[in-house]
Amino acid sequence: MNRLVLFRSKFCSCLSTNFASISNVSRFSSKSTRHPRIKTDFKRSLQSCNKRYQMPKTPDLIYMPHVIRWVKSKLRFKYLKKIWDPDFSEGAFIYGSTKAVCRITEIISSGKTEELDSLMTVSAKIKLQDDMNYRLSQVQKNLIMLKPEDIKILVPINVTFSKDGPGKMCRVGLRVLALKWHEVTADNYKLVLVALQTEFSRDYSDDAPPEWIISGFSILECAIRPTTFNNMNNLNIELLKALQCSCCFDYMKGVIYICFTGHSVCDTCWNAHNSCLICEYALTDTRNYSLEGVCGLVEYPCENNDKGCPQYLKLEELEEHRQLCDYRSYGCNLDKQCSWEGRRDQLKKHYLDKHDDNVLIGEECTCLWKHDKPGHTVYLMLAFDELFYVHNRSVNDIMYWTVQYIGRSEDVILFYFEIEIFTDQFNDRRLAFSEICHDDVKVEVDEILDSGFCVAVPLTVLETYMNTEGVVFYKIKIRRA
Numbered sequence: 001m002n003r004l005v006l007f008r009s010k011f012c013s014c015l016s017t018n019f020a021s022i023s024n025v026s027r028f029s030s031k032s033t034r035h036p037r038i039k040t041d042f043k044r045s046l047q048s049c050n051k052r053y054q055m056p057k058t059p060d061l062i063y064m065p066h067v068i069r070w071v072k073s074k075l076r077f078k079y080l081k082k083i084w085d086p087d088f089s090e091g092a093f094i095y096g097s098t099k100a101v102c103r104i105t106e107i108i109s110s111g112k113t114e115e116l117d118s119l120m121t122v123s124a125k126i127k128l129q130d131d132m133n134y135r136l137s138q139v140q141k142n143l144i145m146l147k148p149e150d151i152k153i154l155v156p157i158n159v160t161f162s163k164d165g166p167g168k169m170c171r172v173g174l175r176v177l178a179l180k181w182h183e184v185t186a187d188n189y190k191l192v193l194v195a196l197q198t199e200f201s202r203d204y205s206d207d208a209p210p211e212w213i214i215s216g217f218s219i220l221e222c223a224i225r226p227t228t229f230n231n232m233n234n235l236n237i238e239l240l241k242a243l244q245c246s247c248c249f250d251y252m253k254g255v256i257y258i259c260f261t262g263h264s265v266c267d268t269c270w271n272a273h274n275s276c277l278i279c280e281y282a283l284t285d286t287r288n289y290s291l292e293g294v295c296g297l298v299e300y301p302c303e304n305n306d307k308g309c310p311q312y313l314k315l316e317e318l319e320e321h322r323q324l325c326d327y328r329s330y331g332c333n334l335d336k337q338c339s340w341e342g343r344r345d346q347l348k349k350h351y352l353d354k355h356d357d358n359v360l361i362g363e364e365c366t367c368l369w370k371h372d373k374p375g376h377t378v379y380l381m382l383a384f385d386e387l388f389y390v391h392n393r394s395v396n397d398i399m400y401w402t403v404q405y406i407g408r409s410e411d412v413i414l415f416y417f418e419i420e421i422f423t424d425q426f427n428d429r430r431l432a433f434s435e436i437c438h439d440d441v442k443v444e445v446d447e448i449l450d451s452g453f454c455v456a457v458p459l460t461v462l463e464t465y466m467n468t469e470g471v472v473f474y475k476i477k478i479r480r481a
């Protein structure tokens with residue numbers, strides 16, 4: 001078999017003294033002395049960007065081992081060394097498996113699955129390929145690549161031996177938790193959590209090669225967490241860190257539960273999971289009231305912080321801000337079938353690229369309406385370097401027009417619009433209206449029409465402006481107030 005040796009415990013035994021100490025302690029974190037690279041990389045990248053940013057350090061993960069399981073693993077590793085493999089060293093094993101896990105995540109990122117052949121059993125490879133094809137998004141594949149210093153917790157959760165005639169197998173299940181920084185923009189870093197469950201096997205039959213191979217690799221979690229380090233006072237930063245959920249690393253807001261060993265989890269995780277992601281003990285019904293009290297004191301970053309929103313808000317202000325936030329995500333308003341989503345500054349390009357029939361350019365544009373046109377037409381109008389939606393809708397034999405300003409709600413008062421309906425048959429017949437613009441927070445146009453602050457013309461009147469081809473012309477004008 002042309003299989004490369006992943007790692008051999010014998011080969012690495014010189015390192016065992018270094019790593020035995022790590023595997024013996026139940027708490028290890030990203031201390032700078034152990035991970036100098038993270039720190040220097042950050043220093044360099046942060047020096048080049050905004051000075052307001054704090055020097056980030058990944059949060060500590062405190063691992064409370066499942067005591068019985070921990071003792072069991074220790075005894076079984078001892079048994080392995082004594083009876084099956086005198087060269088076995090737990091430290092070297094942990095070192096080798098850390099390297100192997102990193103290598104697999106690297107292959108997931110690169111997509112070169114043929115490189116998995118030498119590292120994994122066939123069944124583990126098939127499962128992982130399946131996950132790569134159907135479960136992991138492209139974003140997750142990009143995020144998952146780990147370096148050894150990203151791995152904060154790597155612990156054996158079970159060690160089993162099986163004998164089948166002359167065949168002898170040892171399997172070690174490992175839980176891996178990793179935290180790392182992901183650069184969203186030049187001055188904005190997001191925390192990424194990766195949780196894995198892996199199994200390493202070694203065939204101890206007489207003629208088998210002396211190597212460990214991955215026989216299981218499950219990705220439990222791979223996601224960006226909303227840890228941000230913008231311009232905040234230190235106390236707020238520290239309080240926010242204390243409010244990170246032990247399961248999802250999102251900030252806990254309001255109801256907080258604890259696991260059996262005392263890790264705090266958010267409401268959502270409590271509903272979604274039975275056990276704690278960090279220690280695997282059961283989540284209890286016990287609330288952490290004192291920490292819940294802290295939620296009312298801190299200022300949380302807006303959920304669009306990664307898109308540039310600088311706002312920090314009290315818990316009770318978050319929801320209102322979410323609806324008004326200038327950096328919120330916009331959907332496509334011109335075509336219900338279109339699934340596009342993006343920021344406000346990307347709207348114009350999308351509409352010009354995909355729906356240019358519905359884009360009006362300039363402060364005064366002439367449009368036409370035909371009887372057979374759909375009941376609701378939306379245009380994007382570009383005027384004064386700003387964006388507006390022009391809605392034209394007929395309901396119950398009345399034609400309505402309204403204009404929404406796409407931007408900060410406070411700025412809507414800077415503009416108003418005019419509608420002028422005219423006919424080329426009679427020069428002295430025209431209908432003209434002037435009306436206020438609305439903000440784009442009320443996405444449901446019905447609400448604006450119900451409010452009465454819009455232009456409304458009965459279809460019977462409108463039809464008197466029709467030319468011989470059944471077309472009504474009107475001008476729409478955006479004005480500065």
Ligand SMILES: [Zn+2]
Binds near residue numbers: 249250266268269270
């Ligand atoms: Zn959570």
Ligand SMILES: [Zn+2]
Binds near residue numbers: 260261
């Ligand atoms: Zn826990």
Ligand SMILES: [Zn+2]
Binds near residue numbers: 304326
């Ligand atoms: Zn915001």
Ligand SMILES: [Zn+2]
Binds near residue numbers: 332335338340355
């Ligand atoms: Zn679209």
